[in-house]
Amino acid sequence: MQLTGWMEENGRLLEPAEIETFSVSRLSACGGEFLLETDDCFIRDKYHIMPGNPKGKPVITADPRVPDLPLDEAIQTSVSLRASDDAVTTLSGGVDSSLVAVLAGLPCIAVGLAGSHDLAAAQQTAKTLGLPLTVKEIDIDDIREALDDVLAIIPRITPLDVEIGITGYFIAALAKETGAKRILTGQAADELFGGYARYGRSADLRADLAADFDGLFFQRERDAAVASYFGVWYSLPFMDERVVRASRTFSPDELVSGDLRKIALRSVASRHLPEEIAWRPKKAMQYGSGISSALAKIAKSEGCKGCRELIQNLVPDKV
DSSP states (O other), X not given: OEEEEEEEETTEEOOHHHHTTSOHHHHTTOEXXXXXXXXXXXXXXXXXOSOOOOOSSOEEEOOOOOOOOOHHHHHHHHHHHXXXXXXXXXXXXXXXXXXXXXXXXXXXXXXXXXXXXXHHHHHHHHHHHTOOEEEEEEOHHHHHHHHHHHHHHOSSOOHHHHHHHHHHHHHHHHHHHHTOSEEEOOTTHHHHHTOSGGGGGOSSHHHHHHHHHHTHHHHHHHHHHHHHHTTOEEEOGGGSHHHXXXXXXXXXXHHOBTTBOOHHHHHHHTTTSOHHHHTOOOOOHHHHTSHHHHXXXXXXXXXXXXXXXXXXXXXXXXX
16 A cells, blocks of 8 residues: 555554555545555545545545544644644644644744734744744745746636745745645635635525535645645645534534624634634735735736736736
8 A cells, every 4th residue: 555644543643554454444434634545446535635646546535434523622633633743834823823833832834025914923923822933034036936836836827826826835835944744724714614704794604614615625736736846735634524523513603793703713712822812813825924915016017907917928828
């Protein structure tokens, strides 16, 4: 068997030699973030977090058997399974990444333009939590140089995908510089717990959350492509099946109330984080890092009306 990633059974990490003794049916009930090739088939984690394009054999998507847990216990279990020595946590100072960071206790990384919201928030949060933080300040020239790489790497090209792809480009590059192979993130918390502003206007919050959660496939594909370019990969504690199940036990009012969002998650986070971090509003990464505004300046300097026109000029065959 050839394993990429890691596997667990009932909350216990599995050793490669042990995995060799399991039947396909037992392997297909395991959790983790993995792509496993056996003699007869490929088995991959439920949400296809571990990148790869298996061919030539049948592909089985695992359906992990996990207990129903309270949200706090589910998140703690999920993070502990992913907090390996070769990992770092990307920290922006928002509740999602801060909760992962404090539970993992790993070194943290942060990127952004000098003076950006996310760099300031990450630095203050790391200091408050007593976590080591490696910061990389980037400038417009760095972003312009990275833009060509990102346009060649990501599978779907839209202004949003480019903005987030560039942010992820610098995160992955910094993770590699620190010697890490795995990057823990807070991705999927918004789609599970109602983090976007539009959810406050939703007529059917559960339906909207389900649709957005399904759409995370395209985000994972983009992020994995950028991370793989640097030989690292993302690990997503909120996409552990325990956490996904726990998130669905809350009523819409327990998730979103007017302008207050991710209420259930913030309530759990307040048990592990200072109140000002647990309930802190958060900007999207492309805005908080300053990369979106930097791309707008680059577009203007090259005679374009905005990021979309800049992309169309650079890769007209892909847009």
